[in-house]
Amino acid sequence: MESVILQIAARHMRPLLVILSLVVLYRGHNEPGGGFIGGLMLGTAYILYAMAFGVAKTQSRFVFSPLNLTALGLLIAVISGLPALIAGAPFMTGGWVTLFADTVMELKLGTPLIFDVGVYLTVAGMLMLVMFSIMEE
Amino acid sequence: MTTGLFITLLLLLSFLAPFTRKYLRGAAGWIYAIFPLAGLIYYLTLLPAINDGRIILESYRWIDIYGINFSFYIDGFSILFSLIVLGIGTFILIYAGKYMQTYPMQGRFMAYLILFMASMQGVVVSGNLITLFVFWELTSISSYMLIGYYHEKPEARMAALQALLITGFGGLALLGGFILLGIPYGTYELSAIFANPDVIKQSPLYLPALILILIGAFTKSAQFPFHFWLPGAMAAPSPVSAFLHSATMVKAGVFLLARLSPVMGGTELWHVLLTVFGGFTMVAGAWLSITQTDLKRILAYTTVSALGTLVLLIGTGTQYAMNAAIIFLLVHALYKGTLFLMAGNIEKMSGTRDINKLGGLYKSMPFAAIIMTLALVSMAGIPPMLGFIGKELIYESAVFAPTAKYLILIAAFFTNTVLVFLSLRLSLDVFWGHRPAYTKQPYEPYFALLVGPFLLVLGSLLLGLFPKMLAEPLTGSAITAISPGHDAVGLKLWHGLNMALLLSILTLIAGVLAYRFKVVFIGYSGGINVRYFAREFAKGFTSAMDAFLLYTKTQTKRIQHGYHRYYLMTVFTVASVLVWVMIWRTDPIVLELNFSEMPLNLVAVLVLIVAAALSAVVSHSRVIALIAMGVIGFGITIIFIAYSGVDLAITMVMVEVLMVILAVAVLYHLPGYQKYSETGARMRDGLVAALVGSFMMVLVLHAGTSQMGVPISDFFKETSYTEAFGRNIVNVILVDYRALDTLGEITVIAIAALGIFSMIKLTKKVKS
Structure with a gap:
């Protein structure tokens, strides 16, 4: 399946989709979005790429293989629950800090966001893991 | 510390x-x-x-x-x-x-x-x-x-x-x-x-x-x-x-x-159960050890016997018995540790553990011979080792046993006789006598291999020689701890002329006689033999395990048949029938259908969805069926958007896109379209589908009209921003209120992905 149109499209879509997935991930707490949808988008970005250039080439670009990405996501999700334990609260109690308060750059960061990153990576990882093994056939 | x-x-x-x-x-x-x-x-x-x-x-x-x-x-x-x-x-x-x-x-x-x-x-x-x-x-x-x-x-x-x-x-x-x-x-x-x-x-x-x-x-x-x-x-x-x-x-x-x-002790039941099982094990262990030829196996059966002795003593529960139990525990630990380590040494140094192939090792390893013999002296219960004190106490407690005195005496006498016999055999037949040709030249074990056995046997000796000074402080409070109200009896090597001493002497004589006529003794017990006991039990256990495994395998095969379509059918049918029964038995179903508020454009979408569903069912082409399914998906997406479920809509779009990609990847590998199923099977599938569809429909309609208490969504609406700092309630529920559930879900996702991954890899490997 060598298609120039698909290849050019995939090459330019991939970074855009990755950025979009990150935006969706971050805004998820207040606006529609979140780790699950973001993860699906991230996975789709690379699946599109793999459809255009083949699985082998796509995987050669990864620092983390899809398998490791899934594991990493789970690890991050679990770790996000630990600060609460250290503080003496039940596992996974949300904790928040606000950076640059009352400025344009105001940034709210919390353990639920870290947890969402874990979901994001797990979902993307599992999607790629499954799709790549099917597409490799 | x-x-x-x-x-x-x-x-x-x-x-x-x-x-x-x-x-x-x-x-x-x-x-x-x-x-x-x-x-x-x-x-x-x-x-x-x-x-x-x-x-x-x-x-x-x-x-x-x-x-x-x-x-x-x-x-x-x-x-x-x-x-x-x-x-x-x-x-x-x-x-x-x-x-x-x-x-x-x-x-x-x-x-x-x-x-x-x-x-x-x-x-x-x-x-x-x-x-x-x-x-x-x-x-x-x-x-x-x-x-x-x-x-x-x-x-x-x-x-x-x-x-x-x-x-x-x-x-x-x-x-x-x-x-x-x-x-x-x-x-x-x-x-x-x-x-x-x-x-x-x-x-x-x-x-x-x-x-x-x-x-x-x-x-x-x-x-x-x-x-x-x-x-x-x-x-x-x-x-x-x-x-x-x-x-x-x-x-x-x-x-x-x-x-x-x-x-737990002190009751009739405790007494009977422990005495019977312990006594029987004591005799059986001793009996089975007679005919063994493997050094470690001989020792293993004497351990069985010793454990029986300990259980018997604890079950007897008198002052003497509890004293004997503690002392014998110590005695046994010291000599059995030594003997097993020495058995390991003998095997390592001479290349065999078979007592019939051993002999005359004293010349090659004199130091090892002395250590092992001293440990055996303790096992035989000969002074001045601690083993003697232990055996005396066992006899004392048998003499003063409240019930079945003579039975226990005979059992103890037999067991100790066998121990004397085995001690002689393990010492004389291994280190002295005829020296067979060894496959490798035996020599004295290394220091690290001897230091442990030596010190343990030295402990046995010193505790036996100085019971007042060394053994009593070690064991005294142990005895009072497990039998409150009983004091420790004084320990000494010389108890005076009494029944126990007499029995000890008789035991020694019997043991020496058994050794003198060992060919007859072993042959005689071999006649009644191990085969009635040990091997049958091990074999019985194995065949029981095999039968159990076979049974579970047949059971599993029936439930885990491996046909995905039947799994799905089972799950769907059971779920929908159960819910139908529930609905049937609780409220009369009130279907308040009110189409008047429905915008016309949504009606059009609905009609489209139904038409697509119908064409997916009757279509003879996979591609058409897929497209029709896509139409259904996007139709539902539009409905989500119309009722401002943006999150759901985005997810739905993603899922639909992925479905297409997945289908494209798989479609290529599928065989051409054929008619696989009989009309009867199709009718059955249709029935299941109708059951599931109707149950979902009734459930949704029912959920809209029935109100059970205050809905929890109000709580989420109120606290989502104030307590969890998020305005997107769906997301806040996922990552905060119900984060643990989500963690479980992504774990399941990861496991499922791993399963699919390894399944595909495995089939590839099998193919190639």
Whole structure:
């Protein structure tokens, strides 16, 4: 399946989709979005790429293989629950800090966001893991 | 230092052993041995305080609401046992460091061995029944690893599995027994239970608790009819056998019985069960050992016999019996540890363990010969070894036994005669007499292989020579701990002319006679033979396991048939039928259908969805069916958007896109479209589909009209921003309120992905 149109499209879509997935991930707490949808988008970005250039080439670009990405996501999700334990609260109690308060750059960061990153990576990882093994056939 | 810290250190050492072994080289055994030695010294320093009647308690919170704590309870009995475990453990580690030097995976071996020691140490100092249970199971697991250490040998794997299954089964029974025991007390703390020992005896739970606990103890301590796993366990390397037989594992059952005897003991039932099973095991073990020819197997059966003796003594429960139990425990630990280590030495140095192929080894290893013979003197119960005092006490307690006195006397006499016979055989037939041609030239074992046995046997000798000075302080408070109200009787080598001494002399004569006519003796007992006993039990157990496996396999095959379509059908049918029944039985269904408020454009979408669904069903092309499914999906997406479920809509779009990609990837591999199913099968599938569809529809309509209490969504709406700092309620629920659920879900996703991944990889490998 060598298609120039698909290849050019995939090459330019991939970074855009990755950025979009990150935006969706971050805004998820207040606006529609979140780790699950973001993860699906991230996975789709690379699946599109793999459809255009083949699985082998796509995987050669990864620092983390899809398998490791899934594991990493789970690890991050679990770790996000630990600060609460250290503080003496039940596992996974949300904790928040606000950076640059009352400025344009105001940034709210919390353990639920870290947890969402874990979901994001797990979902993307599992999607790629499954799709790549099917597409490799 | 405290007990909790000490056990933690041992566990840590076990964890580190695989990583440190290769850097420590030959010194590994010596360095690891420092840890149990330190513990030994620590408990020795506690001994004076304990002998003054103090009890040391230590507790760490674990699961408060169930009253489960990591508690330690240290009295004279725990100390005595700790000293045995750690003392022998020290020598075992030194010995193992040298003995295993030529084997692969020594780091791992050391790790298991230290874990084994740590868990046994945990058992003997536990102050909470559940803590005890945890360590108890740890001994089972670590011994499984050790027995099966030569995992390339099928018999080692078999023996390990057999030991694990039997002690594991016993462990389950024990847990049940502990829980029942805890109910009338409302706590699992030993200190609280010991404070009111009679509560359980007046409770109706006494009988079941007793039986379950006895099953646990009997399986662990290899009592008849569970005795067969112990001789099998000699498949383990020699240091493990020495440890397992002398100080750990099998002693745990005896430990438990003695520990609980102030609470559970003293009743008729306790007395009868322990005496009968213990007595029978004692005789059977001795009997079976006569005809064995493998050094380790001979020793293994004498262990079975010794364990029977201990159970019998604890069951008898008189002052003499409890004294005898404690002393014999110590005696047995010292000589059995030595003998197994020496058996390992003999095998290593001469290349065989078969007693018929051994002889005349004294010339090659005189020092080893002396050590082993001294240990055998203790086993035979000849002065001045501690074994003599132990045997005298056993005879005393038999003479003063409240019931079945003569039966016990005869059993004890027989057993001790066999021990004398075996001592003569193991010493004379191995080190003296005819010297056969050895495959390799035997020579004196290395220092590390002899130091442990030597010091243990020296201990036996010194304790026997100076019972007042050394043995009494060690054992006195142990005896009072397990039999309150009974004092320790004074220990001495010379008891005066009495019944026990007479029996001792008779035993010796009988033993020597048996040895003199050993060909006749062995031949005669061989005639009645082992075959009626041991092998049949092991075989029976194996075939029972096989039958069980076969049964489960057939069962599983019926349910796990491997057809995905039937799994789906089962799940759908069961779910929808159950819900239909529920709906049917609760409220009359009120369907308030009101189309008037519905915008016209949505009606159009709905019509489109229905049309697409119909065309998917009747279509003869996969591509068309897929497109139709896509239309349904996007139609639903539009409905989500219309009712401002943006999150759902985005997800739905993503899912639809992925479905297409997936289908494209798979479509290529599918065979051409054919008509696979019969009309009947299609009707059935249609029926299932209709059932599921209608149930979902009714459920949704029903949920809209029925109101059960305040919906929880109000709570989320109110608190989402104020408490969780998020305006997107769906997301806040996912990552904050119900984060644990989500964690579970992504774990499932990851596992499913792994499953798909390995399944595909596997089929690829099979193909290529």
